[in-house]
Amino acid sequence: MNNKETLQTYENGLDAYVELTPSEMGNEFGLFWENQLKRFDSDSNILEIGTATGRTADYIESLGYSVDRSDAAHAFVDYQKSLGKDAQLVDILDIQVEKQYDLVIAEAVVLHLTDDNFLQALSGVRETLMKDGVFIxxxxxxxxxxxxxxxxxxxxxxxxxxxxxxxxxxxxxxFKVLESGFFEKAHKWLYVTAQKTQI
Ligand SMILES: C[S@@+](CC[C@H](N)C(=O)[O-])C[C@H]1O[C@@H](n2cnc3c(N)ncnc32)[C@H](O)[C@@H]1O
Structure with missing residues (x-):
């Protein structure tokens, strides 16, 4: 099964996904993002890939940052727009954006990529980052x-x-791994904070 078919499931299942996804950021994830964002000034350029319902972007914006929202599913881009938010169609496998970013985030997105696709995504994210930019x-x-x-x-x-x-x-x-680890309460969930290096 390829990523396009997974995206089709999201395209068709917007309502179910929105209904089943808690709208509030859980405490553990909230604290996680709060700590991670300490590395960044409030005027940093931040791109979120796979924004979906916008829960993570909303939370990060509540901390005083601004997030460029994106998703590869039209349904989620349209959903964000229906909420009055700017959002663009961005596929992590072929990132076409107009600026370079200090920080790119992707929460629960790369789990939908094959090993080869993931390497492709890392290369694209790297290109999208400024010098010393970070991918979380x-x-x-x-x-x-x-x-x-x-x-x-x-x-x-x-x-x-x-x-x-x-x-x-x-x-x-x-990339250089700045940090990685398990979330304590969110069963089996891991994070990686990686900084672009020169190659
Ligand atoms: C499990 S959901 C996570 C959504 C959101 N980040 C969250 O944590 O609630 C996966 C998201 O990844 C998006 N996605 C899947 N494949 C993608 C791709 N190739 N490029 C960008 N987004 C993708 C889906 O459309 C969906 O929004």
Whole structure:
């Protein structure tokens, strides 16, 4: 199953996704973003890939930052616009944006990419970042890949990595890992904070 088919599930399932996704950022994730954002000035250029309902962008904006929202699913871009937010169509596999960013974030997005697609995404994110720019992303730890109809009642592709595996991939792709680790309460969820290096 490829990423396009997963995106089709999001295109068709906007209502279900919005209904099943808590609108408020959980405490643990809120604290996480608060700590991560301390590295950045409030006028930093921030791009979110896979914004979906806008929960993360909303939270980061509540901290005084501004976030360029994007998603590869038209349905989510239109949904953001219906809420009065600016949003653009950006596919992490072929990032076409007009500026370079200090920070790119992708929460629960790369888990929908195959290993090869993920390398492609890292290369694109790297190009999108300014010198010393940072990519922060979350994913679910585990092994292998699967197609699941959980939550959306339609198929989505999921890929899992361990923290070590992920850190090796990121380091081989022109990034330095500044931080990585598990969320304490969010079962199996991991994050990586990676800084673009010169190669
Ligand atoms: C599990 S949802 C996470 C949404 C949101 N970031 C959150 O944490 O609530 C995955 C998101 O990734 C987006 N997505 C999937 N493949 C993508 C791609 N190739 N490029 C950009 N976004 C993608 C989906 O449209 C969806 O919004």
């Amino acid at each position: 992303f979350t994913f679910k730890s585990g092994e292998g890949e699967e197609v699941s109809t959980h939550k959306m009642n339609a198929p989505r592709y999921f890929n899992y990595w361990s923290e070590n595996e992920m850190n090796d991939i990121v380091k081989r792709s022109g």
